Amino acid sequence: MPQSYNPNEIEPRWQQRWAADDLYRAADFADDRPKWYALVMFPYTSGDLHVGHWFAYVGPDVHARYKRMRGYNVLFPFGFDAFGLPAENAAIKDGIHPADYTRDNVARMMAQLQTLGAAFDFSRKLETCDPDYYRWTQWIFLQLFKRGLAYKSRAPVNWCPKDQTVLANEQVIDGRCERCDTPVVKKELEQWFFKITDYADELLKFDGLDWPEKVVTMQTNWIGRSEGLEVDFKAITTSGDEAPMRIFTTRPDTLFGVTFMVLAPEHPLVARVTTDDRRADVDAYVAEARNASDIDRQSTEREKTGVFTGGHAVNPLNGERVPIWVADYVLMTYGTGAIMAVPAHDERDFAFARKFGLEVRPVISPEGEPVAEMTEPYIGEGTLVNSGRFDGLRAPQPAIEEINAHVKAQGWGEPTVAYRLRDWLISRQRYWGAPIPVVYCDEHGTVAVPDDQLPVLLPREVDFTPEGHSPLGSVPEFVATTCPTCGKPARRDTDTMDTFVDSSWYYLRYTSPGLAGAAFDPAAVDFWMPVDQYMGGVEHAILHLLYSRFFVKALRDGGMLAFDEPFTRLRNQGMIIHGGSKMSKSKGNVKAPDLMVHSHGADAVRLYMLFIAPWSDGGLWYDEGIDGTRRFLTGVHHLVTTSYPADDAAPLESAEERELVRLTHQTIRAVTEDIEHFKFNTYVASLMKLRNALQDAHRTELARSVEYRRAIDALLLLLAPAAPHLAEELWRVTGHDYSIHQHAWPTFDESLAAADEFELVVQVNGKVRDRVMLPVGTDEDHVRQTVLARPKVADLLDGRSPKKIIYIPGRVLSIVL
């Protein structure tokens, strides 16, 4: 009696063997196979992997295994994003040190991962909190610093009152902290920034990248490039001087329609133009705006607010004096923080003008219509009116071009480009991160820590309760140092870096993990990079992916890399929903994959994750479904252990056998295409179909044929990426050489996959009326004759002759009466 299927015995046995043999170790260099760098986004060390993680990894694992069987030298590494707030918050809550917390979590996650049986090359495992790693994060910071791409600046920044730290723009979602959902407020602080805006234009180029359109669109919108014109209006200050008041507009064609100006509350000119009688109101308004959260300020539902400063500015184009207002719908962080208001042709300005009774002056007239009383702003095309020498020009073009040229010639301003993208704020007032490697010297100012003094180690004994300033500041031994330039006493920077800095270059480190003398080995990077296929959640469409692209470009310009983009192909998996929401620890709806592995085996869990939904869509998790893949595997095990034909099995030459050969080759073809296109659900369905056919045959004569034997071999090879343990076990049971995972992918023969008969669908007036089995290759005349001779068809024709007959070979004959 054959052994029954026992995954709990099979799986650990093979996992140990693979690990002992280093089966999944990528071969560096000396290898004539083409390289394939497959990468999954590394996880944060939250403590447990849930089915969402597994769903994200199993598809890529199948694809990587498939690539290896196709003859590629595959690099498929794994590591951990190990710095960050949650570890610190857990430390505060439970009194455990973040380093210990993180180490324990990594251990637990690794144990869970082992049970998955993935083909990760764990010899390259890295953790970003390891000094051997963050030493090089610091080194990269210094490379940017030395090239002027890292700078310190005082600016209004996003501050999370709960986490007590600043946040990057990208980490503010709907005005709330990405991590804890607390409404973010603005604070004026001196912080470190990376000059990502220097690369705004290049980051808009996605040439040669095979990325989801959605991600490209999101990044493009995030960067938000707008071409426009900067113009100096002349603000008349209370002291009687004239001060240039620079505005940015994308609609220079409406410059003659300006009826007032608006300054952002934080704009430095506010104080200089506000008259004494208006000062109390303006001060109160500015103070209120400063204290309001972004949520309150940015609500578009809210009615416009603002106050008149009492001051005026002069429009250089027509010499008119217009009032200057302050309103929070103008943002200090975009353009110049000041706008010209053209209520006739801008919705926001129109709403504001209506509310405060300001003039609305149309300067663009829609075709052939005189401008009547405006009830809403006119945004469309037209002809300039009330615009002096520009009257009669078509707007927007060529009016914009003409006015731009005029403004430039007069020296009032120049065409320019504005971006929504802002520089990346990377300093954090928290403990668990890579210290910023600079020193402040009274004499020499901000000094880079020399390379040979890296890493700047994170001290272990620190009171990291968040109090709004950096915990490292309260560790005198850390702060006190000497100036690398003069050797006199100096102070270390006490902030740490945003964890997105850590994750912006980890894919480079994987190419030469553990390298002591450099961040990465240029030869290894040259060999492996760029990543051929990057896989992960679409939630990183902006943050991580944009930052990583920036890093590669910045390092390239520093002469350290010879390519432009880190990730050639990007694929996003969908989300697994359970109990109505995305699975997360905080929502308490987490399914632990290791428990399911215990009860059903890793292969059944893997197969189910592939089968449950298209990988790119994600889907709902429901427990019952796993029984189906479990049954399938049990069936395959039973089938192979009870009916694998002997070596000397002979061909049968029967119709059933030809049918089996055909299905085998069709399955190889379908599976190959499905895996290439990340359609893992139909991949599994094809395997089930082949198994069902073998099952039907398994008590018949056919089960003793050589073709049955070949069909099983093919089934096992096709199954290997999805259910690596069972495939390996049955490969051994059937007497093949170890390891199935090093065996070549099966090939299909198009002529054997082709059917020799096909079912022709007969449509009459668009409706399916008949079906006829015909030999493949039947010529059209013969098809027509056969169909028209069918009694059913003849009945419908009823003596009439068809108006038209359309034949789609191999599929349909459509008769129109």
Added chain:
RNA sequence: GUCGGCGUGGUGAAACGGUAGACACGCCAGCUUUAGGAGCUGGUCCCGCAAGGGGUGGAGGUUCGAAUCCUCUCGCCGACACCA
């Protein structure tokens, strides 16, 4: 508000413009009593005894033929959201 994506059985889902519902889950009936979380056979979109008819959120359109393409509309999801 703007821009994307998606609407198919009781459920997860298949379907180069060409047989809608592959492959599963669940359910129903029968058989069997256990290949380790039972198995096997059959059934399972709707109406109809049948012949047949209807059916992919809704309404139109293009086409010999539409789940698929176009227009409008409703619903859900996602991103951005006063960006001048």
